[in-house]
Amino acid sequence: MERVADPVEQATAVLSKYPLCDRCLGRLFAGLGRGLSNAERGRALKLSILMRIHAAALAGQAPGYAKEVLTNMGQTAEGLYEQLFGSRPERRACYICNDKLDEFLESTPEKVARAVREWGGTTFLVGASVDPEVVQREEKLKAEFKLALGESIKSEIKREVGKRAQALGLRVDFARPDVVVLVRFPSGDAEPQPRRLMISGVYRKLRRDLSLSPREPSLNPLTSRLLEMTQSSRVGIKGLVRDERGVRALGLGIPVTFLLGGSRVRSAPPEGTVIESEGASLEVKGDAAAVADEDLSRRVRVYRCVIYAEGASPAEVKLAAESLKGREARQKVMGRTVSGVVREAACNIVGDLVECLISLDEKLYVMELVSGRGSEPSLSGLLGKEATCVEADLLGVISLR
Template structure:
């Protein structure tokens, strides 16, 4: 079927606007809009059939119902919907009624058309160009700051504000604070007498202590902390701090001064948590941080049940140095982690002093090494362990993380 007969067949379905007519051949030729292509095809067909020229009313189009005559109106709705939101780049998306999609796909199939462009694609492009003119902002198909969704059936615009990410390191000086928010175990966040109707298991977390100033600075809905591992709730995070990426959800502001934000976080969380913010990040950095298998250094205070001379204690530690430890998921976390055996290496371990009959120990281990169980043995679930080697009960009295290095920092 030649192109004139294809045009005639398309028009046989009903009144078709130039936009929609051109879209059926949207991937043919270059340098024309679909409207220009449709008008040219219509005129060519009329010349071939010796018919007078006829421009259809846009609203009579049996496919789009005149949506392409309302491009400027849609653009104005988008501009109004994003008022008060700071952004530099945007993307337009369109929800097309199923009947419209079925209608155009029926024509593609019936006439075996090979070069059509979907209505959604043209709406996205044309409204996007109009929004760019109205706002002075740039369309970005890959990483837009915001996405405006046009709902053709409802005649509404929904705005999705994409998150902002920044990275840094945090220190935790106070024991008893979890890394992230925990819902109350009894009510699962709903609020009950046990949690004083807060919905939280713990009053504060590192995530919230950092996140509250972040939410205010970015005028955001929420702030989610992604850490390079996590310390136990009763452990401090000292030294140079733990790497993290903060995900700021639905921010209405984006150009925040990170130096000023760092100062505000450290002021409001003084004595509990501190941060050093390194710069902006993205979602790929979150994935990299989560998958990083760097090493960590711990300082622990170990208590032995019974007597053990310093020489005996150091000799036991030497038997753990460089050894690969087999650890079944500890009993204390078995309710929230898969029950399996993990193998992690003790890279270095040494006694650095004593205090009131207890021993200070520094341990460098692979990410994921359970330090408390390395000492106690966890009823045989961790092998070998310090308690097993000594033949005595051993436990960690206090634990501090003093160094977290990513694999990249180790040159791995």
């Protein structure tokens, strides 16, 4: 078994060169003394060193490093220093934290609790940002004395601030906290970073002139309504591949998750709530995280299309459209190539028009499948005549089982 160096001897060597507060000294030996805080660990080391020096001095063998070590120990050694050297020791600030860490740990938890409550949260997690110069000094010291059992000042800050904030009535949540609070040392700033509020549900729209875009979600009246009701500053969307302009979204609608950032409201509306705005709506459904993580490649879109083809009889259109069932289509749309399967095509003749129910993989575009623009095969290609989708409604986006 590898021999572990004597921590008192190591601490003596460190203090012979650097002044350290109890907490910063103890942190260098955080892997020793289970159940102790770093402040307790550091004070214990200082007391052990102090007693060794005192015992040696009583035997007339005070070590040559005694004056420097006792000075760098600070208040703990003032009495013995005066006894041995007849004066008060020089006041030196901690080499690592500049004597600011204890006060920081006392004042910051209240700032964290206030920030969490201001954002309407009950659960939290602490993040820490430490001045690079402080980190550099600590790492330099560890490397110089080959100290392998310490922890970082960042780790101690997160643990101690978090523990004290819990004592103020907050509940820590490592998986999905309402608010992450980033604390900065040594400035003492506490910056709240609220978790995005997730609202999942079924999106529908009755107006053909509306479009919900993942790139510009705030342009839709529904997202404007969500931003207002949750007091949020920004919004993102998951689960929406596209929302075609000119196509209503009816029936089963589109499963979608709205990610609302900077939200002052910390919980989603109850399941079944319908949020409406100017012809668009969201029916709140189920577990937001589960909906957001759904595999989009397993989705199928179901459309109702009313089709007309100049120079082709409705019977010809019906036959050609239904022959698309089961075929794989490749499409080049907006500069990218996609492929998928036409899962179903069932049609009825209505006068000079043909009404079809067409289901196809999420990646495919139904308008292009009909018109032939960048699509192979297509209804127009099969007919040898130009087919037009006069009217289209999306009846639902469903997952394949």
